[in-house]
Amino acid sequence: MQLIPCPWCGPREEAEFHYGGQAHVAYPEDPAALTDREWAQYVFFRDNPSGPFAERWSHSAGCRRWFNAVRDTRTHDLLSVYRIGEPVPAPSESEEVNS
Amino acid sequence: MTSPVSPAQPPGAHLPDHPDFLWDNPEPKASYDVVIVGGGGHGLATAYYLAKVHGITNVAVLEKGWLAGGNMARNTTIIRSNYLWDESSGIYEHSLKLWEGLEEDLGYPVLFDQRGVLNLAHSLQDVRDSVRRVNANRLNGIDAEWLDPEGVKEVCPIVNISQDVRYPVMGATFQPRAGIAKHDYVAWGYARAAHAMGVDLIQNCEVTGIETAGDRVTAVETTRGRIAAGRVALCAAGHSSVLAGMVGLRLPIASHPLQALVSELLEPVHPTVVMSNAVHVYVSQAHKGELVMGAGIDSYNGYGQRGSFHIIEQQMSAALELFPIFSRAHLLRTWAGIVDVSPDASPIVGLTPVEGLYLNCGWGTGGFKATPGVGDCFAHTIAHDKPHRFNEPFTLERFTTGALVDEHGAAAVAH
Numbered sequence: 001m002q003l004i005p006c007p008w009c010g011p012r013e014e015a016e017f018h019y020g021g022q023a024h025v026a027y028p029e030d031p032a033a034l035t036d037r038e039w040a041q042y043v044f045f046r047d048n049p050s051g052p053f054a055e056r057w058s059h060s061a062g063c064r065r066w067f068n069a070v071r072d073t074r075t076h077d078l079l080s081v082y083r084i085g086e087p088v089p090a091p092s093e094s095e096e097v098n099s
Numbered sequence: 100m101t102s103p104v105s106p107a108q109p110p111g112a113h114l115p116d117h118p119d120f121l122w123d124n125p126e127p128k129a130s131y132d133v134v135i136v137g138g139g140g141h142g143l144a145t146a147y148y149l150a151k152v153h154g155i156t157n158v159a160v161l162e163k164g165w166l167a168g169g170n171m172a173r174n175t176t177i178i179r180s181n182y183l184w185d186e187s188s189g190i191y192e193h194s195l196k197l198w199e200g201l202e203e204d205l206g207y208p209v210l211f212d213q214r215g216v217l218n219l220a221h222s223l224q225d226v227r228d229s230v231r232r233v234n235a236n237r238l239n240g241i242d243a244e245w246l247d248p249e250g251v252k253e254v255c256p257i258v259n260i261s262q263d264v265r266y267p268v269m270g271a272t273f274q275p276r277a278g279i280a281k282h283d284y285v286a287w288g289y290a291r292a293a294h295a296m297g298v299d300l301i302q303n304c305e306v307t308g309i310e311t312a313g314d315r316v317t318a319v320e321t322t323r324g325r326i327a328a329g330r331v332a333l334c335a336a337g338h339s340s341v342l343a344g345m346v347g348l349r350l351p352i353a354s355h356p357l358q359a360l361v362s363e364l365l366e367p368v369h370p371t372v373v374m375s376n377a378v379h380v381y382v383s384q385a386h387k388g389e390l391v392m393g394a395g396i397d398s399y400n401g402y403g404q405r406g407s408f409h410i411i412e413q414q415m416s417a418a419l420e421l422f423p424i425f426s427r428a429h430l431l432r433t434w435a436g437i438v439d440v441s442p443d444a445s446p447i448v449g450l451t452p453v454e455g456l457y458l459n460c461g462w463g464t465g466g467f468k469a470t471p472g473v474g475d476c477f478a479h480t481i482a483h484d485k486p487h488r489f490n491e492p493f494t495l496e497r498f499t500t501g502a503l504v505d506e507h508g509a510a511a512v513a514h
Contacts, residue, residue, distance in 0.1 A: 002407060015409040019398035021353070040499040044351040044442045048340035050402040073354070074402045 005081050006059040007067050020056030022046045023068040024088065050074055054088050110364050111387035114281075115208050121287050122166075122294035127301050130327035131159045133481060134319055136306050136342060137334035138162025139171040140282070140467060141459055143289035144474025145334060145481070146298045147205075152475070153482035156297035161321060163305035167286030170336050170466065173404075173436035175359050175381060175393040177372055178468040179216045179277035180241055183232050186492035186504045187445060188239040193489050194472025195276060201471055207288035209280045210386055214371050216277035217246070217254060219421075221266040221377040229272045236274070244273045255371050257424055264420050266378050279372060279383050285470060309345040309456070316346070316455040332457040332481050337402065337437025339460035346453050350460065351498050352439045355396040356406035357464055358414075360433040364388035368424065378417035390428060392418055396438060396464060406435040438463050443497075445504040448473060448490040449480060457481050458495060 002014040028034050028042055047053065053073050058066045070079040070088065080089045133149060135142045138160045149155045162168075178198055180191035197204075198211050220226045229245065236243035246253075248260040251271045260268045290300055301323070308320035309331060318327040333342050337354045369384035379395045394414035397406040411433060419426055441447060441461035446469070448459045459477050462469060476487035486494070497503055 013409075014407055021400075036499050040351075041349070044498040045349050046351070046353060048350070048353055048400060050338070050341050050354075053400060055400070071399070073400050076399075076401060076403055076405075 002076060004057060004069070004078065006062060006065075007081050007083050008063045008065060009059060012059065012062055016059060016061035018058040018060040020058060020066065023054040023056045052079055052091065110366075114210070114386060115284075121291040122300050124302060125299045127159060127161075127304065127321070127323050127326050128299065129325075130318075131299070132157040132329045133332060134158075134326060134328035134330070135160045135332045135334055136319065137169075137336065138166045138290075138300060138302065139169050139334065139336065140167060140286055140289070140470040141336070141462075141473055141477070142332075142334035143167070143286055143293060143300075144470050145332060145459070145477045146300075147289045147293040147296075148475045148478035149482060150293055150296035150298055153478060155482055158293075158297075159299040159301055159326065160293070161304045161306055161319070161326075162300070162302045163322075165302050166290055166300060167283065170436040170438065171282055171286050173359065173434055174282060174467040175383065175391050176279045176282045176385075176467060177216065177277070177374070177381065177383065177393075178211070178280060179274050179372075180468075181216070181218065181232060181236050181243055181272060181274045181277065182506060183235050184504050184506060185239060187506055188236065188241060190446075190472050190476065190489040190493070191469060192239065192241050193475070194469050197471035197475060198280065198468075199276075201280075201285075201288070205288040205292050207284065207291060209285045209288050211278060211280040212386070213276050213278040214383075215254065215273055215275045216372040216374060217251060217258075217271040217273050219251070219258075219271045219373065219375040219377070220269045221375065222269065225377055226269050229270065233272050242274055242276050244275075246271050246273050255369065255373055257368055257422055258373060259421055259423055266420070268421070277372065279385075281386060282467065289470075289474070306342060306345075309342070311346055311453060314452070314454050316453055328455075330455045330457065330481055332459065332477065334459050334477070336460065336462065336466060337439050339439050339458070343451075343458065346451075346456065348451060348453065350447070350458075350495070351442050352447070352461055353400050354402055354437050354439055355399070356401045356404065356435040357393070357396045357438045358406040358410055358433060358435045359391065359393045360411065360414075361385070361389040361391050361431050362425070362428040363431050365390060365428060369422075373421065375417065375421065378420070380414045380417040380421070382418060382422065389431065390425065393464075396440065397435075402437055404435050404437060438466075440464075443503040444506040446473070446490075446493050447495050448477060448493045449486045449495065450484070451495065461493075
């Protein structure tokens with residue numbers, strides 16, 4: 001079982017967490033101005049990289065707070081975790097915190 | 100090829116021998132009329148129907164590993180067509196009809212065994228949804244029955260129908276024509292037949308780029324050089340997003356690990372296929388005797404072909420409540436495939452904004468059963484540059500138009 005380092009609680013078992021998909025998907029600034037195609041992109045289309053992926057997790061059986069993580073989808077290695085509102089750490093700054 | 104079963108023989112002794120030789124390993128040519136990316140069941144079936152039905156034989160199937168070594172080697176081989184919506188019923192029932200004649204068509208054993216599929220209901224809402232699906236199936240000419248718990252016990256005596264468990268069995272839908280096939284033999288049968296008609300099957304050949312000129316696809320770049328292509332058909336399941344990204348096409352697809360496992364070989368105890376959406380396990384007994392069990396997908400995106408242990412724990416606890424006699428069975432091995440899940444749990448099959456580039460993906464957890472059907476329809480789509488009527492509803496455009504085929508929770512299994 002994967003250990004996921006919650007930024008508040010430290011490493012906890014994966015079963016305590018809930019997955020939230022891609023991080024940093026902003027709600028449209030001017031929703032009324034969006035075309036159908038743009039709405040489709042916002043609602044249905046997500047990045048699906050084979051490699052580092054910025055995604056959301058919730059420590060739902062612990063502190064119940066959301067946070068972001070960069071995880072390599074090929075190896076499941078968590079390259080960094082960071083709090084909501086913080087920018088995605090640059091790849092060079094990403095330290096492997098769990099493998 | 101087959102030998103009669105006698106009690107003295109070990110399980111599996113009646114199976115056909117492994118073939119010595121089914122296809123060549125040619126060097127890729129400089130150019131093909133059609134290049135199919137992905138040498139799994141869907142890619143091989145597409146090549147077969149392109150050659151057989153449409154006479155297009157200047158075709159290469161490119162496989163980055165070995166033929167049928169991806170999801171085709173990792174699925175739980177269940178075949179059924181008991182989907183709720185007309186669109187899904189259309190393509191899955193088309194496929195089931197092709198399964199029923201596939202051995203004769205390919206001239207090769209695929210061990211399609213119509214032992215039936217039970218989809219269990221564990222709550223009043225499950226019961227209502229299930230009965231609705233039975234009615235929908237019947238209206239579409241698909242065999243379906245609603246069984247009460249005693250009826251379930253009659254079909255599969257080892258199912259625990261006690262009402263004193265956390266999720267008691269309240270009944271099940273039953274599709275008698277559903278069943279299983281031997282996945283490797285299916286792939287080999289298609290590969291052999293496609294090869295015999297002139298299709299090049301090229302292994303260890305990973306696509307690293309897709310060339311376009313204007314709006315048209317012209318070639319693929321591979322680890323074995325550039326291959327010019329009149330048309331390019333993507334059949335790469337979990338890696339479809341990566342391939343589509345090579346031409347700047349974004350897909351509404353998330354790739355997830357899906358785990359399965361098998362027990363050691365056991366005497367025949369399980370006569371059908373049992374699936375449970377609510378507690379999420381599906382079980383059949385392979386021809387040789389292993390119990391084959393599937394689970395739900397891991398929640399996170401992943402390409403690593405391995406999943407989380409707690410998913411297996413949940414799957415096992417569900418299996419043991421349903422089948423107490425499995426408690427002494429030993430686990431032999433576990434594995435994961437990478438499935439491509441779409442937002443409405445239905446596939447995406449058809450044309451793309453790039454001329455000559457065709458997309459077949461999004462089958463999620465259920466692509467194996469569709470192998471003959473999608474092969475036939477996708478070959479038609481490629482040959483005519485126009486969807487077959489059975490894959491017409493499954494466009495990429497539906498996520499913009501809103502014409503979704505929402506099989507989440509409707510298709511008798513959760514995704």
